[in-house]
Amino acid sequence: MLLIPCPHCGERPEIEFTYGGEAHLVRPADPSTLDDAAWADYLYMRTNTKGVHAERWRHARGCGRFFNALRDTTTDRFLATYRIGEPRPAIAAGGAR
Amino acid sequence: MPEAPARHVPSLPSADWMSPLPPATRLAFQGGLAARAAAARVFPLPDAQAVCQARCDGDRAGLWLGPDECLLLAPATTGAAALLEALRSAIGTAAHSLVDVSHRQVGLEIRGPQAERILNGACPLDLSLEQFPVGRCTRTVLAKAEIVLWRTQAQHFRVEIWRSFAAYAAALLQEIARDYVV
Numbered sequence: 001m002l003l004i005p006c007p008h009c010g011e012r013p014e015i016e017f018t019y020g021g022e023a024h025l026v027r028p029a030d031p032s033t034l035d036d037a038a039w040a041d042y043l044y045m046r047t048n049t050k051g052v053h054a055e056r057w058r059h060a061r062g063c064g065r066f067f068n069a070l071r072d073t074t075t076d077r078f079l080a081t082y083r084i085g086e087p088r089p090a091i092a093a094g095g096a097r
Numbered sequence: 098m099p100e101a102p103a104r105h106v107p108s109l110p111s112a113d114w115m116s117p118l119p120p121a122t123r124l125a126f127q128g129g130l131a132a133r134a135a136a137a138r139v140f141p142l143p144d145a146q147a148v149c150q151a152r153c154d155g156d157r158a159g160l161w162l163g164p165d166e167c168l169l170l171a172p173a174t175t176g177a178a179a180l181l182e183a184l185r186s187a188i189g190t191a192a193h194s195l196v197d198v199s200h201r202q203v204g205l206e207i208r209g210p211q212a213e214r215i216l217n218g219a220c221p222l223d224l225s226l227e228q229f230p231v232g233r234c235t236r237t238v239l240a241k242a243e244i245v246l247w248r249t250q251a252q253h254f255r256v257e258i259w260r261s262f263a264a265y266a267a268a269l270l271q272e273i274a275r276d277y278v279v
Contacts, residue, residue, distance in 0.1 A: 001221060008164055009148060013221035015238060061238050063163035 002076070006059045007067045007083045020056030022046050023068040024088060049073060054088050057081075107203065107260055109267045114211060114278055117267075118204030118255070122177045124169040124184070126159075128193030133167075139187045140180070142167055151234040151247055160234040160247060168245060168257070173199075202245075203263045205256040207270065211277040212252055218273030219266075220244075226251060242266050 002014040109117040141154035219240040234247035242262035
């Protein structure tokens with residue numbers, strides 16, 4: 001089973017977690033000023049990265065907290081996990097772990 | 098106020114290695130550091146940094162579930178209303194949430210030399226004493242049910258499980274135990 005390092009609880013089995021989609025998306029401050037294309041871009045368009053991907057996870061059956069993770073989508077390896085609010089670590093594919 | 102409907106308590110099997118625990122008072126606490134420190138003056142609560150640790154004082158225990166969340170356990174003789182009142186007056190105006198969940202879940206005790214193996218039949222955590230020492234507690238999964246698991250002694254575990262899942266969990270553990278206990 002894949003072990004995911006929760007930044008609060010440490011390494012825990014994958015089935016305790018739920019996936020939360022791409023990380024670091026910032027909601028536009030005033031959506032009413034956007035045109036439909038820009039709003040649709042925020043709502044639906046994702047990078048679909050091949051390689052290192054920053055994404056949100058939630059330790060739903062554990063501490064219940066959301067956190068961010070860097071995962072290599074080609075190998076499914078977790079390169080880093082970090083708490084919400086912390087900056088994205090600079091790690092290239094094939095980095096740590 | 099209309100009389101509360103009778104509480105449905107699932108009848109759970111007992112064995113040498115498993116027994117349902119008597120009713121208890123349970124509170125779900127969520128709050129920041131200020132609320133936590135204030136509540137800890139009247140009830141044993143683990144520090145926010147004491148990850149996955151339970152803190153006991155006699156028959157009362159506070160279980161760390163998350164950096165801002167605790168499960169408070171006390172015997173049923175400690176009424177939930179009295180406990181809520183004591184905690185609320187201690188916490189005062191600090192932002193928090195305190196909910197009586199006594200009837201939401203039931204307790205199961207799993208004990209004996211095979212307890213680790215029986216639980217590991219449905220729980221993916223490493224339950225060896227080195228990785229999951231006495232006093233450690235966490236929310237996790239038992240097959241398809243969510244549980245709170247607490248190691249109270251080297252060979253004693255307390256499982257807190259929502260009561261509609263309790264019969265399923267107990268039956269599953271019995272099935273697993275056929276491999277380990279005669």
